[in-house]
Amino acid sequence: MKFRGNVWKFGDNIDTDAIIPARCLTTSDPEALACHCMEDIDSEFTNKIGRGDIIVAGENFGCGSSREHAPIAIKAAGIACVVAKSFARIFYRNAFNMGLPIFESADLWDRVSEGQQIEVDGDSGGVVIIGADTPPLVIEPIPPFMQGLLRDGGLMRHIALKRRT
Amino acid sequence: MGMTITEKILRDHTDLKEIHPGMLINAKVDVALGNDITAPIAIEEFRKAGGDRVFDTSRVILVPDHFTPNKDIDSAMQCKVLRDFAREQDLKHCFEVGTVGIEHALLPEQGLVLPGDLVIGADSHTCTYGALGAFATGVGSTDLAAAMLTGEAWFKVPETMKVVLHGSLKRWVSGKDLILYIIGRIGVDGARYKAMEFTGEVVARLGMADRLTMANMVIEAGAKNGIFVPDEITKTYVQGRATRNWQLYDSDPDAVYGSTLEIDVSGIEPQIAFPHLPSNTRGVSEAGDIRIDQVVIGSCTNGRIEDLRIAAGILKGRKAAPYVRLIVIPATPQVYRMALREGLIEIFLDAGAAVSTPTCGPCLGGHMGVLAKGERAVSTTNRNFVGRMGHKESEVYLASPAVAAASAVLARIAGPDALEAS
Numbered sequence A: 001m002k003f004r005g006n007v008w009k010f011g012d013n014i015d016t017d018a019i020i021p022a023r024c025l026t027t028s029d030p031e032a033l034a035c036h037c038m039e040d041i042d043s044e045f046t047n048k049i050g051r052g053d054i055i056v057a058g059e060n061f062g063c064g065s066s067r068e069h070a071p072i073a074i075k076a077a078g079i080a081c082v083v084a085k086s087f088a089r090i091f092y093r094n095a096f097n098m099g100l101p102i103f104e105s106a107d108l109w110d111r112v113s114e115g116q117q118i119e120v121d122g123d124s125g126g127v128v129i130i131g132a133d134t135p136p137l138v139i140e141p142i143p144p145f146m147q148g149l150l151r152d153g154g155l156m157r158h159i160a161l162k163r164r165t
Numbered sequence B: 001m002g003m004t005i006t007e008k009i010l011r012d013h014t015d016l017k018e019i020h021p022g023m024l025i026n027a028k029v030d031v032a033l034g035n036d037i038t039a040p041i042a043i044e045e046f047r048k049a050g051g052d053r054v055f056d057t058s059r060v061i062l063v064p065d066h067f068t069p070n071k072d073i074d075s076a077m078q079c080k081v082l083r084d085f086a087r088e089q090d091l092k093h094c095f096e097v098g099t100v101g102i103e104h105a106l107l108p109e110q111g112l113v114l115p116g117d118l119v120i121g122a123d124s125h126t127c128t129y130g131a132l133g134a135f136a137t138g139v140g141s142t143d144l145a146a147a148m149l150t151g152e153a154w155f156k157v158p159e160t161m162k163v164v165l166h167g168s169l170k171r172w173v174s175g176k177d178l179i180l181y182i183i184g185r186i187g188v189d190g191a192r193y194k195a196m197e198f199t200g201e202v203v204a205r206l207g208m209a210d211r212l213t214m215a216n217m218v219i220e221a222g223a224k225n226g227i228f229v230p231d232e233i234t235k236t237y238v239q240g241r242a243t244r245n246w247q248l249y250d251s252d253p254d255a256v257y258g259s260t261l262e263i264d265v266s267g268i269e270p271q272i273a274f275p276h277l278p279s280n281t282r283g284v285s286e287a288g289d290i291r292i293d294q295v296v297i298g299s300c301t302n303g304r305i306e307d308l309r310i311a312a313g314i315l316k317g318r319k320a321a322p323y324v325r326l327i328v329i330p331a332t333p334q335v336y337r338m339a340l341r342e343g344l345i346e347i348f349l350d351a352g353a354a355v356s357t358p359t360c361g362p363c364l365g366g367h368m369g370v371l372a373k374g375e376r377a378v379s380t381t382n383r384n385f386v387g388r389m390g391h392k393e394s395e396v397y398l399a400s401p402a403v404a405a406a407s408a409v410l411a412r413i414a415g416p417d418a419l420e421a422s
């Protein structure tokens, strides 16, 4: 699992109201949600980003509510994956359940600047900052069970496949 | 090796003999809960996965509480999804306007969640039920869909942080103040992935309402669940409500804890969480002169009858200050009815309050009290993130019902002591 894209940086404790405000939750349509992704932090966010870009965040990304609308909005906005120092736990499980790849890296945030390009290699467990002469940074390996969820495209497809066999 | 209450409950919902923190397990759930925001996605996922019948019609519970009574056409459509599904599946517990209350106040009150249960809810404040000695945690809609289908959910077994509360509480200091203080101490990720087990002589004296308030907000410290070992207070609360069996668990004396936090509560005064994080707490005497436009008393955190009694005790014979909008929302119809019988509703109306039918409403900036740009609210709810109650340039200050009521009268953030002195 490899991703290459431009970095958009966010700080610590980015909460689910920031990712997708509660006032937008009268719908669960991914496209409609994607338009409001991060809008209370940066109203231009969804206009600026390109498909395949990567969010790099600090500690406790996705804290707050259990709304799956958060990873849905990020995924539908075209973000390929999120690399944070750490994730809030409900966001963590929702991301895998939805099939949004997320990675924990202690160092990336401090090393990378917004707009730089990075390549995240989920298989070997490394991140390379393109054009920088720093050696690849380590990312936490994804537990095999979660890898299975991502491979199957999320929890429900995983269960549907299991029920068929 | 000894086990904590959280570990024992999780183990007894699997086929495993032993479990330990860090293990990924599949566990059976006793109750799977969804609301009008999260259940529509779950129902769609349930169908997409070929779901036909839910695993148990009395254990899948749907509570449309967030945007109800429907605030607009979109929210009406979402609630209709729940209603249609409940009818089709013949669900035993789907609530409708008139009987619906805020889910985390309603389920314990109605005896639908019980000690020893394993509960998942597609709502982050599902952790509230830990007050009863249950394992309860918030999940996403997809987890709910999977549980509706299979009766199971996946978990990483959390390590437990033991929080020991000593000393004695000052006047006006409630469960809300304790949990705000603790979150202020450890931060919004201080208990990330962990179970928080509350114990100590202070806890033994806390009533169920205070325990529910504390367990409700452990998610604000990033915890997976909060839990209180059940005691006589728990039993008294549960008896007469439960319609099925329940089981009391405790922690072994040699249980292994990841960490222990000892707190002497004697010096703690009523707490305020300043914008924009629940961990941004101070004592009310250090709040400074902060003028307010709105006060909200309600929510799954502090909308129970005990909360309304405290607020009414302070508001009796007083009025909300001019230009301060006071909104009181009993969390369930039963709370509403009790408040009516006890004369509390009349006290609120005399104080100039708007009293609403049970709803989440303003707590998440949904309806019934949304803030304009630049406005400030004191609220008994649980989150004060940017834009939580309305405009992104509005501010929410979290506090107890006592502080909220006193603040409404004085038009600034203040505790009941300041009110009595004024």
Ligand code: SF4
Pocket (backbone or CB within 6 Å): B066, B102, B103, B104, B123, B125, B299, B300, B301, B359, B360, B363, B364, B381, B382
């Ligand atoms: S009252 Fe607020 S925190 Fe509680 S369930 Fe409703 S929206 Fe969530």
